[in-house]
Amino acid sequence: MKKPELVVTPMSVNDILPFIEAGADAFVVGEQRYGLRLAGEFSREEVKKAIDLAHSKGKKVYVAMNAIFHNEKVEELKDYLRFVKDANADAVIFGDPAVLMTAKEVAPNMKLHWSTETTGTNWYSCNYWGRKGAKRAVLAREINMDAIVEIKEHAEVEIEVLVHGMMCMFQSKRSLLGNYFEYQGKAMKIENHQARKNMFLHDKERGNKYPIFEDENGTHIMSPNDVCIIDELQDMLEAGVDSFKIDGILKSSEYIQEVTKAYRQAIDLYFEDPDRYDDKKDELLAHLEEIQPSNRPLDTGFFFKETVY
Template sequence: MTTIEKTTPRYQGKRHRLAKPELLAPAGNLEKLKFAVHYGADAVYIGGQKYGLRSNADNFSFEEMKEGVEFAKRYGAKVFVATNIYAHNEDVEGLEEYLRALEHAGISAIIAADPVIIETAQRVAPKLEVHLSTQQSTLNWQAVQFWKEEGLPRVVLARETSFKDIAEIKKHVDIEIEAFIHGAMCSSFSGRCVLSNHFTDRDSNRGGCCQSCRWKYDLFVDDMPMYDEEEDKFTMGSKDLCMIEYLPELIEVGVDSFKIEGRMKSIHYVATVVNVYRQAIDAYFEDPEHFELKQEWIEEINKAANRPLNTGFFLDEPGAEDHIYEPEEKAAPYDFAGIVVDYDPKTSFATIQQRNHFKVGQEVEFVGPEGTFFKQTVTEMTDIEGAGLEAARHPLQQIRIRTLKPVKPMDMMRKKLGRK
């Protein structure tokens, strides 16, 4: 069941006034960066061609970084670059040139774990802020104080940090705290996994994780498999993190940056999750005393959920129920169908760039960052020249459909699976 299941009493911290926290979103490529920013991110984190932990993402060239920085600036947003590998000797060659190039591209900060990358950035690219990566597994205020004294303005806490831990850190150290509040969790401590190294010779801590915990395994007793051929195999991946229900507690305990995981995730995932947290953060600061969680936010989160959701380590220690041992269906299985390119108010026809197959007679819904949200059935469809179509079958094909309400460029269209 793709819902937040825990009912542990919430953290009862002292209420105090804070500046509005940063909403930090993942961006696996330039298009995702633009959608993340357009849908409400205050900052995005990306990967370059080197030194990051997502070597399989569509990582950015320096030219793409410059374009991304310019786009983000138009929205008042920032761009960070993950340089969070643990470097081996051969990785250090070219590091100075790479960091200078990031500074030249207008990157606001790097996210780093290895001391050699941290020290080198401080020395050769002083305009780059250095944020300590979650890969350093920072859990206590003394460690945070150490990194502050090393000149770092922000620490990304380990995913294993609780509300109580954060409160203690903020009590003792005046520093920016960034915490993951949504997305995939690692079954190993703060991502320090070597399964990938052993199974595929791909180093998780140098960007090569093969997601071993998500594989399907058989279990054996006395060399006999426990599962029949037709049965689903065993997995051992963690459920995903979702803290939308505990947004006030995150704000009041002093988290300065709310980080969403997912540089490998889709545009639909990034835009949907960012849009929900943007609305929730803004609603809280409009009226903190009367803030209420909206059910529609939970429903939207579930439409983009890849796995069942939980609250990680914030409330208590995760147990067996917080891992996925067999396949589970999504609670609200939606599929990303297209992106609005243009809209003609005279004809009520929208131009849509197709991202997944859809057809006449199918129910779809539109969603956007400026209040767009409605459902309708596709009644008319043509290609860009006006020829009638029954279905949009071709990837990135531009088609035109009549919409019940006005839509805007970069609004998304999605379809509910299993429905006509």
């Protein structure tokens, strides 16, 4: 049994070396024109620099091309994939079949990761895309632990699971959700509409604040809580899940560095001795609760919910 890879989303090139020191094995980078909900915007030059830095330390970089593409961008995919190939990226993350088909044409040896944007909820879907050329499936956030373990048992591809961070609840290509609520005068309202990285949708009835932001790919509404499963990793570790992801969207570099250290310690402890992990996991969770922003409670997401919804 091998250790799962710890994938982290940096905000800038300056995060690469500190995150490696904290325990990251791989990174997801890219630019919003081709990738969805990135923690930071990386120009081509910055993508290349991130790859060179990571490779110098024996780590990997995956380039996000997981947007859903309309006709006007399809012709751009060839050029970007050629760049990604020449930059020696370790894989491309995709959701749209247009990326897979274009990669077969211009970068046939590029490793492909099928992403959660097209909703991986069963092993048949994972294996379907595996037989089309994907080497990894990034599972949907809305499935429970039993389903994850069962998928891993039957999967013909690597499996990646989000273990820490916020989840996307809604995405629209349009950018008029905020205008709709403001016009209607609903109980939910947009706060700080002009600050693209500091907007919230308020639900007074439930007492929730949903981060909302708009970019080139439209409107994104995120979960009011952050997933944290640091004290419940054993089932996925035993099942051999290949990759754990820490999502840094709308977080500080300092926060993600601390979270990475904690998960690195949890994984290493388990592989040294499962009992050592069991003894330490509550302490690790308590540490993450201490550094967690007060307006974003930690919870276990859908990992232990019986219903997928």
